[in-house]
Structures are given as C-alpha cells and as structure tokens.
Amino acid sequence: MTQSNDHTGGIVLTSLSKSYGSVRAVRSIDLQIAPGETVALLGPNGAGKTTTIDMVLGLTRPDSGSISLFGMTPAQAVAAGAVGGMLQTGSPLDHMKVRELVSLMASYYPHPLDVGDALRRTGAAEFAGQWTTKLSGGQAQRVRFAAALVGDADLLLLDEPTAGIDVEGRREFWQAMRAVAGRGKTVVFATHYLEEADAFADRIVLMSHGRIVADGPATEIKARAAARTIRGTLPGADLAGLVALPGVAAADRHGDTIILSCSDSDAALRPLLGAFPEIRDIEVGGGSLEEAFLELTAADKLDPEVVR
Amino acid sequence: MTHVRYDILRMVRNRAFLALTLALPLVLFLSVASGQRHATHDGVGFPLYFMTAMAVYGAMFAVISPGARIARDRASGWTRQMRITPLRIRADFAAKVLTAYLLALPTLALLYLAGAALGVHLGATQWLKLTGLLLVGLVPLVVLGLALGYLLPVDALTPALGGIVVLLALLGGVYGFQLATSGPMFDVMKALPSYWLVQAGKAAIAGGGWPAEAWIVVAAWTIVLIPVAAVVYRRSTSRI
Numbered sequence: 001m002t003q004s005n006d007h008t009g010g011i012v013l014t015s016l017s018k019s020y021g022s023v024r025a026v027r028s029i030d031l032q033i034a035p036g037e038t039v040a041l042l043g044p045n046g047a048g049k050t051t052t053i054d055m056v057l058g059l060t061r062p063d064s065g066s067i068s069l070f071g072m073t074p075a076q077a078v079a080a081g082a083v084g085g086m087l088q089t090g091s092p093l094d095h096m097k098v099r100e101l102v103s104l105m106a107s108y109y110p111h112p113l114d115v116g117d118a119l120r121r122t123g124a125a126e127f128a129g130q131w132t133t134k135l136s137g138g139q140a141q142r143v144r145f146a147a148a149l150v151g152d153a154d155l156l157l158l159d160e161p162t163a164g165i166d167v168e169g170r171r172e173f174w175q176a177m178r179a180v181a182g183r184g185k186t187v188v189f190a191t192h193y194l195e196e197a198d199a200f201a202d203r204i205v206l207m208s209h210g211r212i213v214a215d216g217p218a219t220e221i222k223a224r225a226a227a228r229t230i231r232g233t234l235p236g237a238d239l240a241g242l243v244a245l246p247g248v249a250a251a252d253r254h255g256d257t258i259i260l261s262c263s264d265s266d267a268a269l270r271p272l273l274g275a276f277p278e279i280r281d282i283e284v285g286g287g288s289l290e291e292a293f294l295e296l297t298a299a300d301k302l303d304p305e306v307v308r
Numbered sequence: 309m310t311h312v313r314y315d316i317l318r319m320v321r322n323r324a325f326l327a328l329t330l331a332l333p334l335v336l337f338l339s340v341a342s343g344q345r346h347a348t349h350d351g352v353g354f355p356l357y358f359m360t361a362m363a364v365y366g367a368m369f370a371v372i373s374p375g376a377r378i379a380r381d382r383a384s385g386w387t388r389q390m391r392i393t394p395l396r397i398r399a400d401f402a403a404k405v406l407t408a409y410l411l412a413l414p415t416l417a418l419l420y421l422a423g424a425a426l427g428v429h430l431g432a433t434q435w436l437k438l439t440g441l442l443l444v445g446l447v448p449l450v451v452l453g454l455a456l457g458y459l460l461p462v463d464a465l466t467p468a469l470g471g472i473v474v475l476l477a478l479l480g481g482v483y484g485f486q487l488a489t490s491g492p493m494f495d496v497m498k499a500l501p502s503y504w505l506v507q508a509g510k511a512a513i514a515g516g517g518w519p520a521e522a523w524i525v526v527a528a529w530t531i532v533l534i535p536v537a538a539v540v541y542r543r544s545t546s547r548i
Contacts, residue, residue: 057392059545081394090385095318107310108393147389 009070010034010186011056011155016065018051025051027210028065033186033203035070035154040197040218041190043207049190050088052207053159056188057085069155077155081109084153086161092132092143099128102146109151118150121176138169145173149180156180158189162196174200197221228265230272232282234258245271311395315403316410318377329373329411333366334418340484341426349484352510356430359423360438360509361482363416364502367442368473370411371450374404378457379465382544391545397538401454408450409443416442434512441508441518448501448529449476455537458544476502501526 011033018026026048033039041049054060056067058074069077077083092101102119106112119125124142127135135143141164148156161177162170177187177200191197197204197218204221206214214221235256242251242260247267252259258279262268265284272279320326337358347354381387390400416439420428430438453469460468477483480502488494497503504522511518 059388059391078392079394079396083392085389085392087385087388087392090389093318093381093384093386095321096314100314100317104310104314105389105393108390108395110394144389151393 010037011070011188012066012068013052013056014066014068016052016055016067017063018048018055018060019063024210026055026062029207029210029212031205031212031215033188035186036184037203038187038201039189039203039205040201041188041205041207042192042194042197043190044192046209047207048210049207050159051210053085053157053188053190057083057157081111081151082154084148084151084156086144086148086156086158088159088163090144092135092140092147094133096132097128098124098130098132098135098143098146101132101143102128102150105147106150109153111152113150113152115150118146121179122146122149123172123176138165141165141169141173145176153185155186156188158187160190160192162191162193170196228262229285230260230262230265230268230282231285232258232279234276234279237276241275242272245275311399312403312406315377315407319374319407319411325373326411329366329370330415330418332369333362333415334422336365337362337419337422338426341423345426350481350486350510352513353428354484355423355426356428356509356513357506358484359419359426359428360442361484361506363419363442364445364480364505364508365473365477365482366415366419367412367446368449368476368502368505369469370415371408371446372453372456372469372473373411374408374450375453375455375457375469376462376465378404378454379460379462382458383462388545397541400541401537404454405450408453409446412443412446430512434515437515437517438508438512441511442505445501445505445508445522445526448526448533451530451533451537455533455540458537458540476500479503481506499525501529 011031013029013031015028015030016026017024017028029048029052041052043049051060055062056069056074058078067074070082072080072082074083092098093104096104099115099119102124103115106115106118112118116125119128122142122145124139124146127139130139132140132143141161145161148158158177162173165173174196177189180187189201198221201218203216204214204218205212206221233256237251237253237258239251239253239258242248242258245260245268247262247264248260249263250261252261260268260272269282269284341355341358344354344358349357378387381390420435452472456465456468456472479487479497479500481487481497482502486497488497498521504518504525507518507522511522
C-alpha cells in the first residue's frame, strides 16, 4: 500500500460531484486506489456507483472535482488504451459474430490479448461463431466481459458485472476475474452483493446516497458490518428515547420486543439499563451481514466521522 | 482498419436494406423514363435528367444511411462500450464516410447502366465529370447522416432521414419537375446541395461544370455540419 499516496500512480478522485436535476447522484467523494488493488464499490441501487464509474470512464462529465487515472485525465487514459470497462447495459452489435465483435474490440487497443484466449477465459469460446443477436442474456454478458478484457488494459472497471446472472454463472465469472486480477491489474467493480465484495475485493468502498460511508479492507468492513444487535422485552417502549442512546443506529419494535441495531453495543448497553430499568430478557448478538449492510448504508442516521 | 472492415461487413450483411437501397431508385427510373425516352426536360434529354435525378435520390439515401446504423448502435448501448476504447472520432467518422460512399457508388453505377440502356449517351469525360460532381455534392449529406445518427433516438431517425431526403429531393427537382424557376422559392432551392446534385447532369453535358454558387453551397453545408456532428458525437455517451 506504499503507493496509496502517490497521486500519479493509481486512481485519484478528488471532491467528485454529479447531480441529475435535483438528484445529487454523487456528493463530493474522495477516493484513492493504488495500482494492483481490487476494490469493490458496494452499495444499494441509487448509491452513486454507476455514476462514479461513468465519470471515471469519461462517459459522464463531473459537475465538480477531478479524476486522475495513472496521472492522466479519463479521456487521455481511454485514448492510451489504459482502461477497460464492462458496463451494465450494451447489447452486442448486430450483424456480427461473437468472435468478430471481440476481435473488433481488440483491434482498438495497443497490446490486446489473443482473441481466442479472451473468449476462452470468459467462457464465450463455445459460442464464438454465433450471431450476436442470437445470444441469451448470460451469453451476452460473457461477450461484454470478453470485450472489456481483450484490451488487456491496466485498469478494469466493471459495473455490476453479475447483475441478472444465476449463481453458477456468477461463480464462473469470479473465477475468471480472479485469474485476471492476479496479473497485477487494477480492478474496480460495483456490486450490491456483500458476499461478492467480501469474496473478491481486497478493499470495500461502501457507498450510500452518493457518499462514501465506509472504506477499508474487506475484513475490516466485514467486522464493522457484523454490528451488534441488542434485543429485549420492553412493553410500551419509547423508540425515540432508545435511538437517542449512544451507539444505537436504529431501533425497532415487534410487539413487546425491541431490537436495537448498534454501531457500538457496549456503549449502548450501559445507559440502556439505567434509562429503561424495566427492560428484561436482554440478548446481545451479531446481526446478519445483510442487516449490517443495510445499517451501514442507512446514511441519514450515520455520522460520517464515526463510520469513516 | 479492422473497424472499417467490420463496418462495411455489417452494412453488406444487412441484406434487405442493401437490396432496397440499390433497387428502389433503379425501379423508379426504369418505370418513369422508359415511357419518355425521347422527351426533353430542363434543356436536356429526359432520360439523362431523370437518370441523374434518380442517381441523386438513391445516392442521398445511401450516404445518409450510416446514420441509421449509428442510431441503432447507440440504442443497443454498445456505442458507450466503444467510447471507452482508444477508437478515435476521426477513425470512426472515416469508416462511416467510407461505407457511405461504398454504397453510393453501386447505386450510381446501376443508374448509369439503366440510363445507357435507355439511350443516354455521354463521353467518358462527361461520365467522369458527372460522377465527380455527384460525389462532391454528396459530402454534406454524409455528414448530415452522421450528425442525425448521433443526435436522434433510433425510432425518430427513420422518419427523419426519409423525410429529409424526400424534402431535399422535392426541392432539388429530383422528381422530374422543379417547384419554381424564379423568386424566393427558387432561391431556397439553389441554397440546397440536392439542387446542385441534380444539376450535375446538365453541367456534365455542357462541359462547364458547376457555377461558383454550387461549390459555395456544398462547402458551406459541409463546414457547418462537421462541427455539429463532432459535438453530438461527443455528447452521445449518456445512458439511454
């Protein structure tokens, strides 16, 4: 990680913002990614992941802020063939066969992979002779993957590469990706699957409502994500009072049972007993990853200082 | 080069489009001109006039047609995928211009053959001069096709391209009659490249070529449209 402060070495996003009308898609994010890192942009739909990726690829112009890719602007990096991207949409060009389309994409780059190699790695070799208009959704996704890969660019950006793919297809996709990332490429991918981010990325950048709400090694984010939940029986509970306790991110009630999602359950527990002495049957447990993920991305409740 | 090769291949593989583009002006020419082989129009024999007119009609459709392919590719979303490769705007435009002319040339050749069959007699230099003027006069139409392809959504593009060609053809005198021979309407006609395209036949026979006015009209349209095409090209990366 010695290069993480080297402003020419990797990806540097500085105070990057983009709005669409009144929707603030990306709100002044700062992010540095060192060469060779594999980073997951994790967040729910509407978090600003796609907008961020589009700006890094030069497809969308930021309202403010700057982007440096290996010391270049996005346009320069794209022109130099330093960037490969897999976008969420894009049906392969018509009147072409799969192999032809991947060859076409390869022809734009200075040092492309062998086309046959790219097709094999992405699992597209078996239908390489097929017309692009006759592909299934999963096959088209592999073609887009091959098109992103074949340029052998130093930076790969993948926007929800496994969206709409079945479990088996997802597993195969990440196997292929692992081989690529092992070759020293910088890989940034957007996903809303926590397991994917955890299994594949060195580092997770959690986005919500256009902001980065957490950023760290996958293990750290996972640990943080394993936030504690306090359960107890408290008839007629005052939810507002519970939420106001230190360390409590959210409070919920099911009948007489209250559930407190905590960023720090220890800090919450002590005043809880003092403020609500009638509480009983207290349990402290780890929440599920999905719960924690939702918790972390509920940005309105979070203090960015704490989460970062 | 690969980009150009596949652009041509994709055009040729679109069989129905290819057949219609080549056949339509030919059929129109034969059905109208065969009954008027000995008539004259606008100072020249009708077959020559109408051969030139239908060559212009067919070639205008041919050279504007890459716009339809561009809009289709944009609608598919693949244009965005291309835009994050090192492919340059010049290379992309060059490929589209080349395919446009590759389609225009056989359109012209077929009309010439049909014209000769109906008694159009021109010397070698006259044929060459006619062809040269047509190819130059088509340049603004090529650029217009590019600009519209990057500007309009695909479902608006077909009527737009068709409508524009028909309008230019009507005002240019392609349909075998001129809307006006003097007055403000005539001034409008003379400001259009299609008018001068149709006049290319007459100019070739007279041997004098186009008047300066024609060159100015063609150049002005081209100079205005090229930056427009470049701007809409760069803007056409938004998600559709």
